[in-house]
Amino acid sequence: MVIRWFTFILGAALLQSLSALSPVPIPEDEWTEYWRMLRDPAYRLPTTTRPSRYVVSLTPYFNNVTPPIEPFTFDGVASIYIRPTQANVNEIVMHCNDLRIQTLTVSLNNQQIGLVNDTYECEPVYSFLRIRTTEPLQMDSEYVVSVTYTGRLQTNMRGFYRSWYRDSSGFRWMATTQFQPGHAREAFPCYDEPSFKALFDITINREADFSPSISNMPIRSNETLSNGRIAETFYTTPLTSSYLVAFIVSHYRQVSTNNNINRPFDIYARENAGRTGDWALEIGELLLDAMENYTNIPYYNMTENINMKQAAIPDFSAGAMENWGLLTYREAFILYDPQNSNNFYRQRVANIVSHEVAHMWFGNLVTCAWWDNLWLNEGFARFYQYYLTQSVAPELGYDIRFIVEQLQTSMLSDSVDSAHALTNPAVNSPSSVSAHFSTITYARGASVLRMTQHLLGEETFVKGLRKYLNNRKFDVAEPNHLFEALDEAAVEDQALTQYNNITIDAYFRSWSEKAGHPLLTVSINQATGEMIVTQSRWERDTGVSSFPSLWEIPITWTRAGAPDFNNLKPSQILTEQVTTIQRGTQGLEWVIFNKQESGYYKVNYDQNNWILLTRALRHYTQRIIIHELNRAQIVDDVFVLARAGVMTYDRAFNILSFLKIEDAYGPWIAAITGFNFVAGRLAYNSSNLQRLQDEIINLSTGITQRLGYTDSGSDPFMDGLLRMYVMTFLCNNGHTECMAAAKQNFDSWRSGNFVPANMRPWVYCSGLRQGTAEDFDYFWNRFLNEELASEIVVMIQAAGCTLNQASLERFLNAIVDGNNTIRPQDLSTAWSSAISGNEENAMRMFNWLRSNINQVINNLGSAATPISQIASRLRTEAQISEFQAWLDQNQQLLGAAYNTGIQGITTTRRNLEWAQGRTTEFVKYFDTGYLDEEIEDIPGTGEGGDGEDGVPDSANIINLSIIALITTVAINLIA
Ligand SMILES: [Zn+2]
Numbered sequence: 019m020v021i022r023w024f025t026f027i028l029g030a031a032l033l034q035s036l037s038a039l040s041p042v043p044i045p046e047d048e049w050t051e052y053w054r055m056l057r058d059p060a061y062r063l064p065t066t067t068r069p070s071r072y073v074v075s076l077t078p079y080f081n082n083v084t085p086p087i088e089p090f091t092f093d094g095v096a097s098i099y100i101r102p103t104q105a106n107v108n109e110i111v112m113h114c115n116d117l118r119i120q121t122l123t124v125s126l127n128n129q130q131i132g133l134v135n136d137t138y139e140c141e142p143v144y145s146f147l148r149i150r151t152t153e154p155l156q157m158d159s160e161y162v163v164s165v166t167y168t169g170r171l172q173t174n175m176r177g178f179y180r181s182w183y184r185d186s187s188g189f190r191w192m193a194t195t196q197f198q199p200g201h202a203r204e205a206f207p208c209y210d211e212p213s214f215k216a217l218f219d220i221t222i223n224r225e226a227d228f229s230p231s232i233s234n235m236p237i238r239s240n241e242t243l244s245n246g247r248i249a250e251t252f253y254t255t256p257l258t259s260s261y262l263v264a265f266i267v268s269h270y271r272q273v274s275t276n277n278n279i280n281r282p283f284d285i286y287a288r289e290n291a292g293r294t295g296d297w298a299l300e301i302g303e304l305l306l307d308a309m310e311n312y313t314n315i316p317y318y319n320m321t322e323n324i325n326m327k328q329a330a331i332p333d334f335s336a337g338a339m340e341n342w343g344l345l346t347y348r349e350a351f352i353l354y355d356p357q358n359s360n361n362f363y364r365q366r367v368a369n370i371v372s373h374e375v376a377h378m379w380f381g382n383l384v385t386c387a388w389w390d391n392l393w394l395n396e397g398f399a400r401f402y403q404y405y406l407t408q409s410v411a412p413e414l415g416y417d418i419r420f421i422v423e424q425l426q427t428s429m430l431s432d433s434v435d436s437a438h439a440l441t442n443p444a445v446n447s448p449s450s451v452s453a454h455f456s457t458i459t460y461a462r463g464a465s466v467l468r469m470t471q472h473l474l475g476e477e478t479f480v481k482g483l484r485k486y487l488n489n490r491k492f493d494v495a496e497p498n499h500l501f502e503a504l505d506e507a508a509v510e511d512q513a514l515t516q517y518n519n520i521t522i523d524a525y526f527r528s529w530s531e532k533a534g535h536p537l538l539t540v541s542i543n544q545a546t547g548e549m550i551v552t553q554s555r556w557e558r559d560t561g562v563s564s565f566p567s568l569w570e571i572p573i574t575w576t577r578a579g580a581p582d583f584n585n586l587k588p589s590q591i592l593t594e595q596v597t598t599i600q601r602g603t604q605g606l607e608w609v610i611f612n613k614q615e616s617g618y619y620k621v622n623y624d625q626n627n628w629i630l631l632t633r634a635l636r637h638y639t640q641r642i643i644i645h646e647l648n649r650a651q652i653v654d655d656v657f658v659l660a661r662a663g664v665m666t667y668d669r670a671f672n673i674l675s676f677l678k679i680e681d682a683y684g685p686w687i688a689a690i691t692g693f694n695f696v697a698g699r700l701a702y703n704s705s706n707l708q709r710l711q712d713e714i715i716n717l718s719t720g721i722t723q724r725l726g727y728t729d730s731g732s733d734p735f736m737d738g739l740l741r742m743y744v745m746t747f748l749c750n751n752g753h754t755e756c757m758a759a760a761k762q763n764f765d766s767w768r769s770g771n772f773v774p775a776n777m778r779p780w781v782y783c784s785g786l787r788q789g790t791a792e793d794f795d796y797f798w799n800r801f802l803n804e805e806l807a808s809e810i811v812v813m814i815q816a817a818g819c820t821l822n823q824a825s826l827e828r829f830l831n832a833i834v835d836g837n838n839t840i841r842p843q844d845l846s847t848a849w850s851s852a853i854s855g856n857e858e859n860a861m862r863m864f865n866w867l868r869s870n871i872n873q874v875i876n877n878l879g880s881a882a883t884p885i886s887q888i889a890s891r892l893r894t895e896a897q898i899s900e901f902q903a904w905l906d907q908n909q910q911l912l913g914a915a916y917n918t919g920i921q922g923i924t925t926t927r928r929n930l931e932w933a934q935g936r937t938t939e940f941v942k943y944f945d946t947g948y949l950d951e952e953i954e955d956i957p958g959t960g961e962g963g964d965g966e967d968g969v970p971d972s973a974n975i976i977n978l979s980i981i982a983l984i985t986t987v988a989i990n991l992i993a
Pocket residue numbers: 019020340373377395396399
């Protein structure tokens with residue numbers, strides 16, 4: 019499954035930023051439920067019986083029914099073939115949820131056996147279906163559990179659920195599925211855990227005027243039933259987990275097809291989708307080929323008759339789902355219109371398709387045994403969605419973007435003491451799950467795999483993975499299966515001999531079973547070349563974690579005198595807290611650790627090295643000697659070090675001053691993320707915020723000079739994407755030329771002219787911000803008539819930018835109108851747009867909420883989302899008091915949202931204090947600008963003055979390391 023990312027950036031954004039271009043929310047209750055299931059053994063099925071095959075026939079009803087059939091229900095008939103796994107089993111337990119069981123029998127050799135009960139229900143909470151037999155089941159015998167039942171077409175985008183859309187015939191109902199993690203049980207009784215793999219024979223009995231139904235496998239046979247319905251039976255699936263089963267009942271058409279009978283690949287969507295499925299087909303075929311070559315396991319041989327289909331679903335809770343042979347997506351993530359979808363969506367379609375295609379091997383063929391090792395599915399899918407796509411579409415820049423979109427984002431979410439490990443997560447509360455589970459599992463997993471790839475070398479890594487897949491195919495896996503296969507390949511290729519024959523098992527466990535990640539503090543004696551490297555667990559607010567930890571860190575480094583950023587094979591593995599490394603040269607020379615940010619760790623240096631790096635970065639020719647990814651690393655590390663107070667902001671901004679001549683993608687995206695965080699914190703004081711914005715505009719000289727303000731249509735892909743992000747950021751920060759360009763293009767768009775898709779996010783937003791109520795009305799009418807999902811999302815993201823109060827209220831009213839003006843899947847994007855469009859929006863939204871609180875609660879169930887958003891954007895004590903008073907007055911009405919609001923206020927107060935405490939550092943830099951600091955005294959280097967011995971700053975760092983070491987020892991003793 020693909021879920022959202024960038025959410026951590028979003029939380030910190032002052033105004034709409036690039037993060038706003040990444041939707042896909044997961045409802046909080048989904049994570050809570052997922053979490054409960056994961057931790058509590060009471061939710062687990064016994065393994066005393068196992069299924070081998072399901073034969074399921076479903077008859078769905080929409081609104082066209084006659085009593086006693088109820089609309090939006092379905093009839094089901096299921097035969098489940100099972101065997102006991104041990105002697106004396108007299109209870110069969112499987113899952114069912116929200117199904118009404120009508121009849122249930124169990125047979126052996128076509129003879130019904132005795133059952134204790136004659137009525138059955140899906141037990142609440144654990145959703146178990148318990149079938150007690152009068153006699154124990156016989157070993158080595160196959161039983162058939164036959165069930166007839168009715169179910170409901172759900173409305174919450176889970177299970178077997180209903181959705182709607184409009185095509186040239188008007189309004190259409192449809193039904194589709196989303197079963198991960200545990201919703202197959204809402205469609206048929208089943209062993210709804212990943213380790214119970216079985217074969218599935220699905221039949222759908224559809225109304226005659228519907229299109230042929232779609233499922234994992236192609237249709238094997240069909241017949242017309244006496245009631246006029248068409249029964250379509252699909253070929254038997256491969257041996258699969260229940261969460262990977264899927265079916266769609268709709269009026270869909272094949273909108274794109276490769277017409278290849280040997281390797282069939284088709285795109286399904288509503289019939290008016292035009293040619294927007296072509297890109298997903300083109301890139302999908304390339305990716306499927308690439309993955310077959312990579313794994314050496316052909317997809318089309320996984321089982322007989324298998325084909326590949328992708329379908330665009332109007333209402334979809336996740337981003338996409340890897341059902342075997344039937345990948346399902348939100349429309350915006352698969353339907354791409356080259357004229358009207360921007361570059362974000364071009365790459366997003368490609369990499370989400372890549373993610374799902376990779377799952378056919380990592381996830382479907384070999385499945386995590388339980389959800390606590392979900393990273394075995396998702397870490398790989400996230401990894402390949404970048405690096406597999408990079409191999410077939412290098413112009414889309416996935417190697418650059420992995421660093422800023424995945425690695426840096428996951429390190430940020432991973433650097434809190436409550437973070438959990440990849441395996442056996444030990445998160446403390448359900449609420450921390452929704453905040454951390456997704457990013458850590460997906461992005462951290464992918465980042466550690468990338469580090470392992472470079473440790474082993476590509477060939478050995480691939481060899482090991484092929485062993486893993488072949489050993490575990492059509493089965494489930496635990497992490498040790500992966501480690502054993504990689505170790506076997508490593509021994510064959512002698513890939514780890516240079517590291518004292520460390521094993522992948524030992525190395526990987528230090529990354530998968532521990533939470534957090536290390537900071538390396540590097541202190542260099544420039545005179546002797548001796549480098550002292552200290553590792554400690556990083557914590558983002560204080561710099562020091564309360565839970566010290568050591569990792570086995572494969573390191574890479576290079577130096578100014580012989581820069582080599584391309585060899586990513588680690589020079590050694592650090593296992594100790596403090597390690598001394600010889601640079602091998604004497605005299606002043608910068609070093610950079612973590613080449614291309616290939617390792618999963620952050621780096622801080624002593625002052626002298628930072629000064630040397632800053633000078634190089636500010637130099638036109640020396641700057642580009644440093645790899646773009648390391649420039650992005652420096653920007654990110656510096657912002658993060660400053661946030662924690664390990665580096666002062668004046669020093670951080672001194673280093674970041676090189677951005678003025680920087681014009682590359684990686685460093686700028688890292689900078690936008692960092693500046694958005696800082697701007698969010700400086701927003702409590704408008705004059706400080708203004709000075710920050712002046713500095714941002716000052717630093718944007720190089721990048722705006724290179725990119726300009728207009729999409730040329732012939733730009734390299736990455737430039738079009740970067741311009742979209744940079745202009746969104748600069749317009750939001752009051753950049754005059756950006757705003758003028760936005761206004762001019764907005765007016766031109768209002769006059770009916772075409773505006774390139776890449777420009778629309780900032781042209782719409784800044785145009786509305788500078789525009790009138792009439793401008794908003796025009797914009798809103800265009801929105802109401804828009805059919806392209808990616809454009810709909812872009813427009814929702816811009817709608818909150820209006821500064822007209824009545825227009826903002828029109829937008830807010832639409833969010834809660836209960837008429838699907840904004841689909842449920844887009845609601846969180848809409849709220850986020852409404853709150854973050856302008857600084858003024860928070861209080862305007864609060865005033866609106868006071869008058870509309872009942873409608874919000876009635877139509878959305880809770881006011882938690884707007885309340886938490888308003889709380890996070892209050893700027894003064896007066897605003898906080900006013901908001902708190904309102905919360906108190908309405909405590910009863912607000913329910914759980916009351917606590918959300920109070921917690922939000924606490925965080926805001928803390929941030930306000932933080933800002934007050936750190937202001938002098940910012941002001942210091944704003945007053946002086948860049949200062950060329952002097953290198954501290956280094957004997958024998960010709961630098962420095964009065965010959966005091968030692969290297970003061972380095973010495974301080976060493977002292978700090980020693981203090982950290984003592985603290986660690988003390989805490990370990992206590993533990
Ligand atoms: Zn996935």
